[in-house]
Amino acid sequence: MVESAIVRTPSRSRRAASADRPIDFRSDTVTRPTKQMRAAMAAAEVGDDVLDGDPTTRELEERVADLVGAPAALWTPSGTMANLIALMSHVGRGDAFLAPAGSHVLDDELGTAAWLAGGMPRPLEHDAGPGRVSPAAVRRAAGDPGPYFALRTKLLCLENTHNHAGGVITPPEQHAAVVAAARGAKLAVHLDGARLWHAAVALGVPPAALTVGVDTVSVCLSKGLGAPAGSLVAGSVEFVEQARRLRKMLGGGMRQSGVLAAAGLVALDNIDRLAEDHERARTLAAGLRERGWQASVPETNTVLVSVADLRGTLQRFAEAGVLVAPMGGKVRLVTHADLTDGDVKEALNRIGAVDRGGRPPSPGRSLLGRPVRATPVRPAGN
Numbered sequence: 001m002v003e004s005a006i007v008r009t010p011s012r013s014r015r016a017a018s019a020d021r022p023i024d025f026r027s028d029t030v031t032r033p034t035k036q037m038r039a040a041m042a043a044a045e046v047g048d049d050v051l052d053g054d055p056t057t058r059e060l061e062e063r064v065a066d067l068v069g070a071p072a073a074l075w076t077p078s079g080t081m082a083n084l085i086a087l088m089s090h091v092g093r094g095d096a097f098l099a100p101a102g103s104h105v106l107d108d109e110l111g112t113a114a115w116l117a118g119g120m121p122r123p124l125e126h127d128a129g130p131g132r133v134s135p136a137a138v139r140r141a142a143g144d145p146g147p148y149f150a151l152r153t154k155l156l157c158l159e160n161t162h163n164h165a166g167g168v169i170t171p172p173e174q175h176a177a178v179v180a181a182a183r184g185a186k187l188a189v190h191l192d193g194a195r196l197w198h199a200a201v202a203l204g205v206p207p208a209a210l211t212v213g214v215d216t217v218s219v220c221l222s223k224g225l226g227a228p229a230g231s232l233v234a235g236s237v238e239f240v241e242q243a244r245r246l247r248k249m250l251g252g253g254m255r256q257s258g259v260l261a262a263a264g265l266v267a268l269d270n271i272d273r274l275a276e277d278h279e280r281a282r283t284l285a286a287g288l289r290e291r292g293w294q295a296s297v298p299e300t301n302t303v304l305v306s307v308a309d310l311r312g313t314l315q316r317f318a319e320a321g322v323l324v325a326p327m328g329g330k331v332r333l334v335t336h337a338d339l340t341d342g343d344v345k346e347a348l349n350r351i352g353a354v355d356r357g358g359r360p361p362s363p364g365r366s367l368l369g370r371p372v373r374a375t376p377v378r379p380a381g382n
Contacts, residue, residue: 023347024323025284028277028301028336029382031226037263044262048255050248056258060265061232067268068193068217069208070234074243075261077252079194079382080109082218082233083157084116085246086190089216089239090155091119097155098122098141100133102164102328104192105157108381116250120151131162132170135181142185156182159192160210161199163382164328167302169199172209179213189213194220194231194382198300201274215239223382224274224301225267226337230260273337277301280335284344292354305331320350325380332380 024030033041044056057075065073076082083105091097097113099106101123105113113119124141128134142153158178161167170178182189191214193199193207200207211217216235221227233243247253254260281298288295294306304327307313313331317324325332335344 022321022323023339023343023350025333025335025339025347026323026325027380027382028224028334029222031222031336031338033228033263034226034266037227037266040262040266041259044258046256046258049257050253050255054256054258054261056265057261060261060268063265063268064219064232065234067207068196068211068219068234069206070211070217070236072237072240073232073234074240074247075257075264076231076233076247077229077254077260079104079192079218079220079223079231080112081247081250081252082220082231083109083190083192084112084250085233085243086216086218086235087113087117087119087155087157088246089242090188090190091117092154093118094151095154096120096122096151097157098124098138098153098187099157100124100126100131100159100162102126102131102162103157103159104163104194104381105159107164119155122153126165128174129168131159131165131168132174133178135177138178138181138187139185142182142187153185154188155190156187157190157192158214159194161195161300161302163195163302166296166304166332167195167198167298167300167334169202169299170210171203172205172212175210176212183213188215190215191217193217194223195300197271198224198274198278201271202278202300221264221267224277224336225264225270227263227267228260230264270337274301277335277337277339280339280341280344281333283341284333284335284348287344287348288351291348291352293351301335303333303335304328305333307331317351320352322347322350327380334380 047054049057061073061075097119106121106123113121124133124137126132127137160170179189191211196207196219199210218231218233220231222229278300281301281303285295285298285303296304310326
């Protein structure tokens with residue numbers, strides 16, 4: 001288990017669900033910074049990170065590098081930038097890279113892997129379980145160098161947990177086997193570990209146990225851990241030196257970034273708390289299944305629900321005061337630090353059974369008595 005102190009703050013108090021507010025399951029990015037985070041941000045020791053380095057940001061970078069088993073790490077404003085910096089370092093124009101189908105770098109980063117990094121994406125089917133690929137698939141896709149005019153595959157980009165597959169985990173032994181196959185094919189390996197903390201807590205292993213053999217890894221502080229912003233990308237000292245230049249090129253060179261990094265340090269003190277989110281996700285999924293919904297059995301904090309009418313179901317949930325998001329034709333619900341056991345119970349009561357009897361809500365009015373508009377089908381990307 002990850003060694004960290006569990007710090008409970010007033011803003012995460014175990015309050016009961018209020019009947020007059022929506023319950024937000026759209027993503028674990030909707031969390032608000034705790035009072036402890038806000039106090040740490042206000043008191044942070046800062047400097048110009050572009051010119052001289054920011055001391056609080058440096059502390060965060062060193063701590064994350066140690067957690068993921070890398071020599072060095074670099075803070076970035078977002079996970080998309082962290083992944084892009086890694087891809088820009090590993091591939092160039094005329095190069096291809098491999099990634100499991102549905103990976104964030106393929107579907108949710110506006111094509112920056114091809115547009116800015118210049119790499120040609122090649123999705124791999126999940127032939128080793130949801131969100132996972134086999135060593136054999138990696139070897140086949142890597143292929144031989146071929147003639148000079150052929151694309152050269154240079155990189156394997158993994159994702160743990162895999163978001164679109166429902167927050168599923170790649171365990172250490174599978175990870176090691178796939179990385180070994182990539183190494184045998186002379187591929188570099190980048191790990192998108194936006195929710196690596198979730199995988200580590202669920203398995204009871206240190207985060208570094210899930211990064212063995214990779215060249216670079218990105219992790220996020222605003223997904224699950226509750227920080228208001230920030231990700232890090234880690235690798236060798238030489239990689240981070242180049243990454244700092246690429247970050248500046250992409251507009252990510254910030255000045256007193258320690259104000260945000262301070263919240264990240266507090267977030268890292270609460271990694272073990274993610275187990276609460278996992279337990280609430282299991283409770284939520286079980287309650288949905290009891291009510292006739294086809295809900296997945298979550299490995300971490302994400303529940304996927306298969307429905308016949310996606311748009312209609314989203315509208316029904318919105319009218320009931322339960323905020324959710326679509327993902328891959330399913331409904332996604334994500335538990336997080338701003339939700340309580342009471343919120344889960346209340347959400348299940350509001351959602352009800354699949355075949356809801358009784359009188360439906362009046363047109364244009366929610367169950368909470370507020371006007372509602374048609375729910376747009378906006379895929380969840382985070």
